[in-house]
Amino acid sequence: MLILLIGKLAMNEKEFLKxxxxxxxxxxxxxxxxxxxxxxxxxxxxxxxxxxxxxxxxKWALPGGFIxxxxxxxxDATAYRKLQEKTGVRSPYxxxxxxxxxxxxxxxxxxxxxxxxxxxxVNKVKDNLITERSRWIPVSKARRLGLAFDHQALVALAxxxxxxxxxxSALPIELMPKEFTLTELQTVFETILERDxxxxxxxxxxxxxDLVEETGNSKIAGKRPAKLYRSTGKDRNxxxxxxxxx
Amino acid sequence: MLILLIGKLAMNEKEFLKxxxxxxxxxxxxxxxxxxxxxxxxxxxxxxxxxxxxxxxxKWALPGGFIxxxxxxxxDATAYRKLQEKTGVRSPYxxxxxxxxxxxxxxxxxxxxxxxxxxxxVNKVKDNLITERSRWIPVSKARRLGLAFDHQALVALAxxxxxxxxxxSALPIELMPKEFTLTELQTVFETILERDxxxxxxxxxxxxxDLVEETGNSKIAGKRPAKLYRSTGKDRNxxxxxxxxx
DNA sequence: TCAATAGTGTCTTTCAGACACTATGCT
DNA sequence: AGCATAGTGTCTGAAAGACACTATTGA
Numbered sequence: 001m002l003i004l005l006i007g008k009l010a011m012n013e014k015e016f017l018k019x020x021x022x023x024x025x026x027x028x029x030x031x032x033x034x035x036x037x038x039x040x041x042x043x044x045x046x047x048x049x050x051x052x053x054x055x056x057x058x059k060w061a062l063p064g065g066f067i068x069x070x071x072x073x074x075x076d077a078t079a080y081r082k083l084q085e086k087t088g089v090r091s092p093y094x095x096x097x098x099x100x101x102x103x104x105x106x107x108x109x110x111x112x113x114x115x116x117x118x119x120x121x122v123n124k125v126k127d128n129l130i131t132e133r134s135r136w137i138p139v140s141k142a143r144r145l146g147l148a149f150d151h152q153a154l155v156a157l158a159x160x161x162x163x164x165x166x167x168x169s170a171l172p173i174e175l176m177p178k179e180f181t182l183t184e185l186q187t188v189f190e191t192i193l194e195r196d197x198x199x200x201x202x203x204x205x206x207x208x209x210d211l212v213e214e215t216g217n218s219k220i221a222g223k224r225p226a227k228l229y230r231s232t233g234k235d236r237n238x239x240x241x242x243x244x245x246x
Numbered sequence: 247m248l249i250l251l252i253g254k255l256a257m258n259e260k261e262f263l264k265x266x267x268x269x270x271x272x273x274x275x276x277x278x279x280x281x282x283x284x285x286x287x288x289x290x291x292x293x294x295x296x297x298x299x300x301x302x303x304x305k306w307a308l309p310g311g312f313i314x315x316x317x318x319x320x321x322d323a324t325a326y327r328k329l330q331e332k333t334g335v336r337s338p339y340x341x342x343x344x345x346x347x348x349x350x351x352x353x354x355x356x357x358x359x360x361x362x363x364x365x366x367x368v369n370k371v372k373d374n375l376i377t378e379r380s381r382w383i384p385v386s387k388a389r390r391l392g393l394a395f396d397h398q399a400l401v402a403l404a405x406x407x408x409x410x411x412x413x414x415s416a417l418p419i420e421l422m423p424k425e426f427t428l429t430e431l432q433t434v435f436e437t438i439l440e441r442d443x444x445x446x447x448x449x450x451x452x453x454x455x456d457l458v459e460e461t462g463n464s465k466i467a468g469k470r471p472a473k474l475y476r477s478t479g480k481d482r483n484x485x486x487x488x489x490x491x492x
Numbered sequence: 493t494c495a496a497t498a499g500t501g502t503c504t505t506t507c508a509g510a511c512a513c514t515a516t517g518c519t
Numbered sequence: 520a521g522c523a524t525a526g527t528g529t530c531t532g533a534a535a536g537a538c539a540c541t542a543t544t545g546a
């Protein structure tokens with residue numbers, strides 16, 4: 001390899017690229033992993049798949065895979081593709097979280113993974129994609145499952161980011177169905193933050209920022225009907241100047 | 247490659263790993279790039295190097311390079327190593343920003359880079375490391391230099407993150423020398439935020455959060471001597487509940 | 493009419509913004 | 520004394536926290 005490099009010193013760029021072959025170098029394994037969150041029965045769930053190949057065969061893991069150098073224009077495209085394959089959802093909230101890499105996290109060798117998280121309305125997921133080997137699992141239970149590789153830590157990372165963002169944005173709206181009551185939304189916030197919120201302060205914050213609007217419909221859950229709201233679509237960008245206490 | 251995969255289906259994990267060779271696969275090029283920031287004459291500077299190899303030879307670029315699969319335990323280690331090579335600084339503030347990857351950003355092929363940013367006191371940088379091909383350049387001027395690859399965008403990304411963090415934390419303290427006046431610190435904040443700050447509000451915020459403490463010394467810049475402060479070391483963790491207006 | 497859930501009024505607290513004011517040392 | 524820079528006092532305003540209160544429905 002050293003000889004290769006020395007040989008390249010005198011070349012111009014075109015000649016250099018002609019001789020360049022990435023397979024001459026030791027490179028890390030490179031994957032994209034997805035933490036896809038959804039709310040089921042007021043609980044935060046993450047979509048996990050059972051690995052059907054070595055290594056860590058049959059263990060639960062975050063969905064993910066390799067970058068397709070032919071098809072994917074950039075890394076976000078890889079993430080969108082994976083998400084599409086696993087859920088069929090068209091335009092989810094998707095955000096890159098962090099890249100984790102080390103010589104020990106994967107038995108195949110030095111590997112890095114680019115971790116993304118996605119927030120989706122579970123109702124939008126195609127039914128046939130939820131199977132014995134591809135399931136929603138409550139984040140609290142995922143801990144006890146002994147996930148593949150360092151995916152335990154990746155779930156914690158993603159969950160931490162979601163929690164942090166929930167203190168200063170309205171991102172959890174992305175987890176809701178088209179129409180929802182503010183009580184339902186507050187419960188989702190409370191689930192993520194793992195603490196109760198003041199009802200008045202919560203509504204005031206969302207309404208003042210114009211993040212939700214009434215649909216005109218209401219929902220009866222036995223007692224007084226609750227007004228139904230829809231997202232105004234501003235939730236992906238809004239950050240409140242003051243964040244909720246932790 | 248398909249045949250390889252099929253052949254592996256029946257194996258156990260040990261056999262699988264024995265036959266596994268990453269060079270069988272198409273993998274992206276993978277690098278780590280550093281946006282190292284420092285303050286010189288009240289201006290935000292970034293450390294740039296002139297590339298002395300193809301591709302993009304002789305263009306200015308962010309310092310960076312490949313992961314050393316033998317030496318680096320994890321990606322952070324790669325970043326620390328690069329930083330040490332370029333500055334000699336021992337324990338800088340270092341944080342991963344984002345990973346950028348696409349098929350077009352590097353002429354050698356599909357490539358990803360893990361971008362970090364570091365904040366350092368420029369006085370701590372070893373003199374002999376600042377040369378004709380490794381220089382501090384004001385962020386405002388870096389724009390006009392036509393950086394290599396997509397490094398223009400990477401600098402903007404790093405700068406944006408620094409600016410955002412400066413509205414809700416006291417991170418810029420990491421750019422200061424051991425002792426500094428609050429006026430100097432405020433000027434650094436103003437440089438990063440590209441706007442003036444209220445003197446009273448600035449001091450109140452920092453002092454109330456116990457982020458700086460008096461050293462007992464003072465500094466005469468011609469007129470009334472200004473008290474010198476030092477960091478209490480809390481600046482890396484503190485986030486204010488209320489962020490500064492943009 | 494009462495239980496249960498939905499939703500409002502309003503006082504308090506916290507902290508940033510604004511700006512007039514005082515303090516100190518050099519010339 | 521005057522000036523330039525360092526630093527304080529204090530009022531205002533915005534938004535979160537707390538909590539008592541009212542509203543709407545079904546049984």
